[in-house]
Amino acid sequence: MTDLLGDDGPSAGLSDVAVFDRRLPDTPLGNAIRLLLLQVPIARDDATAALGRDGLDALLTTGLAHEDGDRIAMRGRIVPAEGLLMSFDGFAVGHDDPHGYVASYTPTASWLAALTPRRRFGRALDIGTGSGAQALLAARHSEHVIATDLNPRAVAFTALNASLNGIDNLEVRLGSLFEPVAGETFDLITCNAPYVVSPEDRWQYRDAAGFEADQLSQTVVTEVPKHLNQNGFGCMLVSWLAESDEDPDVRVDQWLQDNGCDAWVLGLSGADPLDHAAGWNEHLSVDAEVYGAALDKWTAYFEELGVGWITEGAVLLHKRPGEVHMIRTDPVDEDELEYAGDQVERVFRALERVAGIDDPVELLDERLALVEDARIQQSAGEEGATVILEEGTWHELEVDDETVDVLVELDGRATLAEAIDRARVPRRRSTLADIQELLELGMLDLRS
């Protein structure tokens, strides 16, 4: 498909359809893409030639497609993403999309997928599975996956997508949040929650209906640790409210106390109520009056709650034994985010190591190494350097020349103390603090 439509083909939006339709050749492959991806009706004979008689029968039997005179038209779409075929509802048309609309492989789905560790797991759980994206991805590296959703159409799409990809270790269950898995525990839990705080119950995939303010997110963040096995990971996209942007993370910090997990909180975006309302009601902006009324309704809701700032972000958890656990919070640029699962595991190894230490001096005996994708960028004539992680979250840290001298000596065999001696620099607190920061961001790896 990318040969025909380019890299943007799979993420085609409604506004691309007319152009892509004209770019496609009149061949069986062109017609398959036209029908399944672009949702453009095609002649029955062309559909049979493109998909085979069995393929077309399957589409009609599941109801994904229907006959419209002598043409075949799709009710939903089938799109390649992350090496899988995923079906979901057709292109969003805005306010008229039904309450139970099942969304495509959205940008938020891809961010959560990027932040999920991909080591082998035993039991995995995906809460609010939608079309099953996180569950299907987990099924590739887990023994058994349970996917739950409140929306019967979502679990139907997920079951269909499992079949479509020949995945037989995925089980779907209907129900709200953790109800379908009461008393069960898992090694991996993912949840791209319907985290949008709003005064509405317009769409199940968006609005946290039945929950006031950010309570759905709070429930997810506080319940996941109870359902994790030791050494299990929880990966969630949620949102949290604050009085203002001066101290935006107070609530999520409270939710994470005494839960037996280290936590890495990544703020993806923050907005005041008006910007938040504008972003989530953009589909109404063609009608100034309706749009204005929605903005007023949403901002009045936040005023009543005493909320001046809304953060949307990822909460990543690693459960482990021990008395002291760490909470680390960083911003991340969603546009730069790439596969970060290995980095996430390094961050949690680092958080486990630094938990309870009062001083980075305690790291002197550790053997450390810069990870392969960390680059030290120095500019001629300027002091210091920037260490850039060219993968995952693409974090950066400014460091001084002495820290650079130590970093080049960290080869995974020398201890930090030996590397400092070899670099002939003083054991400054600032150097050790930078080393700890690079370790906690997953730019340095523990080799001890």
Ligand SMILES: C[S@@+](CC[C@H](N)C(=O)[O-])C[C@H]1O[C@@H](n2cnc3c(N)ncnc32)[C@H](O)[C@@H]1O
């Ligand atoms: C943002 S979508 C995420 C879909 C999918 N997991 C992904 O990553 O693309 C949120 C999903 O949560 C579901 N949902 C909403 N309220 C729920 C609840 N109380 N319990 C379980 N699922 C719920 C919606 O039906 C929707 O499928």
